[in-house]
Structures are given as structure tokens and as C-alpha cells.
Amino acid sequence: MELYPLLFTPILKDRIWGGTKLKTDLGKDIPTQTTGESWELSAVDGDVSVVSNGAYEGKALTELIETYPDALLGEKVHKQFGSKFPLLFKFLDAQQDLSIQVHPDDELAKKRHNSFGKTEMWYVMQADEGARIIVGFKEKSSPEEYVEHLDNKNLIEILNEVEVKKGDVFFLETGTIHAIGAGIVIAEIQQTSDITYRIYDWDRVDANGNSRELHVEQALDAMNYETTDTKKEYTNVINTANVMVDCPYFTTSYYPLTGEATEEKDGHSFNVYICTEGEYTFIAGGKEHQFKKGDTILVPAALKNYTLKGDATLLEICIKE
Structure with a gap:
């Protein structure tokens, strides 16, 4: 394999909550004024990244892995995950609040969707004044309490809202109820999975008056009802990881x-x-x-x-x- 750093063509996604910061802040050639996601490195079926530089320009990530599995992934990673690229990297621009949602763990995702689960982390690249995220419950909850508040449209009352600033890091294990709030640009690192259980979407509708599908029942046994400590502190030593x-x-x-x-x-x-x-x-x-x-x-x-x-x-x- 010719060894050099591989850059990929962004896969840009229009979202009901998206905006224009992927262009103004990150220089992406966005196709719409509501572009919410730039998938930077993906092997998700139907959304496989293509190399945009060097000797392998035009080659799909999956093709390179099939040809050079150990050289590209590493022998250890290849042995653990096979020829499936195990991670997905994105930038997200939330002009509006994202839906309140939860992701299943490996076991549930495999059983229901033949997929990896979706453990993820967020690095806040930009945040407007007062911008916030939702991560977990304020206090230990239960399926009954959660459903009652959801039915009464006051779910937010039992959820943990956290104001964020540039440089903040959050680690979301599967089962953590969450939402990215308006006015935030995030770098997201996650398992290769596109499985999301959308719980509440702020009663919004698209241009045709249609609301997005919800997955309330599926989310019930995917949820962690305990409180979670998601924010991560880290050191800042130059020229080192x-x-x-x-x-x-x-x-x-x-x-x-x-x-x-x-x-x-x-x-x-x-x-x-x-x-x-x-x-x-x-x-x-x-x-x-x-x-x-x-x-x-x-x-x-x-x-x-x-x-x-x-x-x-x-x-x-x-x-x-």
C-alpha cells in the first residue's frame, strides 16, 4: 500500500435543524441552507467515503480496506472488527435543537438491526452564547416516569440541560438520552452505526407539514434511566496527545x-x-x-x-x- 494521509470527500446531509456554519466555519461546499452534517469518514452502507487526494483518489474506503486490510486498519483492529471500518466521523451544525434521542447498545442493535451500537463523543467546536445540550436525566428515572412526562409534553423537566462552550467534551455511552441544542457546531466520533431512536422532535414539521418518525417504544428498553456523568476534563500539553x-x-x-x-x-x-x-x-x-x-x-x-x-x-x- 502507498502510505500517506488519506483525505475524503465530505458526505453532506440536509437536516431540518441544519444551517450554514459548515460552510462559514469549516469551508464545506454545502448544497443547502439547512446542511446539518458533514460525514468526514464513513463506511456506513450507502454512505461510503471516497478518497479525494493522492494515489487513491476516487477509491472508496471499503475498497481500500478489502485490498489492504492490515496496512490500513492495523492487524489488531482488522482481527477485532474484520473488514468493517469501525468508526464514523462527522461535523454537525445545529441551527435548531436536534430531536431528543437515544442509541441502542451493541447487543440490542445487533438483535434488531444487525448493526453496531452507537457509543459516541462530542467535541464542541463553536457555541453561541447560552447554547446548551441535553445529556441524561436530572435524577434517577424509570420507564413509567419517562413515558408520563413524554405524554404530557414536559419531558424536558426531568432531563439534564448543560450550557456549553468551545472545547467542551462529552462522552455518551449507549442508552444516554440526549440532544444537541441550537447554536452549536460539534465534531462527533462514534461507532459505525446510523441507528437512532428519536423520542421527541419538539412537535415540528417539515415544509410539507409532515413530522418525523418517532421511535418511542423501541427507545424504552434501550434507555439508561440512571444519572450519567458525561462531561470529560482533559489536559492541554502542547505537541502531545x-x-x-x-x-x-x-x-x-x-x-x-x-x-x-x-x-x-x-x-x-x-x-x-x-x-x-x-x-x-x-x-x-x-x-x-x-x-x-x-x-x-x-x-x-x-x-x-x-x-x-x-x-x-x-x-x-x-x-x-
């Missing part, structure tokens, strides 16, 4: 780059870098590759030694366990 979230599905680190940093990896896992601020140069094999805010790159596992140079804020993601 400051771990924010470390779970069986992914390890995500905050990587503030100032000047130059050399990386030596063990080759067990691919690495992904999301640039949330600034710009940088990726140097490997005597070649330089330029990246900027809004770029998400996949570094093949077999590319073990490289240098990062510039002034940028990066998120580094790999699979450690």
Missing part, C-alpha cells in the same frame, strides 16, 4: 500543535486527525501534505513514523483496546 476519552471503541486525544512534533506509532491501529483550528503540514516519507481547519485525515496503521508541523488544534483518534 492529551487523552480525553478512552473506551473499548475508540481513544480520542486533544493534540495542540505548536511548531513541530514527531510521532512514532506501533502500527496496531489506524490514526485519524481532525483539525478543529489552524493549519498544519503532515510530513512522511520525504513528502509534505497540507491540511487545515475542517479537514479529517485517515493515517494508515502501516504509516508508523511521521511529523506534524504547524499551529493547529487537532483531535487524534485510534483504537487502543
